[in-house]
Amino acid sequence: xxxxxxxxxxxxxxxxxxSRAHGVKKQFLIERALLHHIQALEELPANAIVPPRIVVSxxxxxxIADLLTKRQKPTRELVELMRGGD
Numbered sequence: 515x516x517x518x519x520x521x522x523x524x525x526x527x528x529x530x531x532x533s534r535a536h537g538v539k540k541q542f543l544i545e546r547a548l549l550h551h552i553q554a555l556e557e558l559p560a561n562a563i564v565p566p567r568i569v570v571s572x573x574x575x576x577x578i579a580d581l582l583t584k585r586q587k588p589t590r591e592l593v594e595l596m597r598g599g600d
Contacts, residue, residue: 521529533540554563570578588596 529540529543532538533543
């Protein structure tokens with residue numbers, strides 16, 4: 515069966531780059547990706563699926579940018595976790 519679909523230029527470039535770099539035919543890669551995605555949708559709870567794109571408001575985007583640029587001290591829990599503590 516053949517399927518025709520419009521994809522973005524960026525997605526096409528990623529597909530072609532991956533295909534060339536790994537010596538995998540695009541047809542094989544697309545089929546594997548679809549199977550993997552459908553299996554995940556069927557087997558995982560809905561809240562475990564993270565969409566590839568998340569749209570945020572301008573205000574939320576600014577808050578995210580602020581959090582990413584601020585240097586914050588790690589929490590005690592994070593320090594313990596990174597040192598191998600449970």
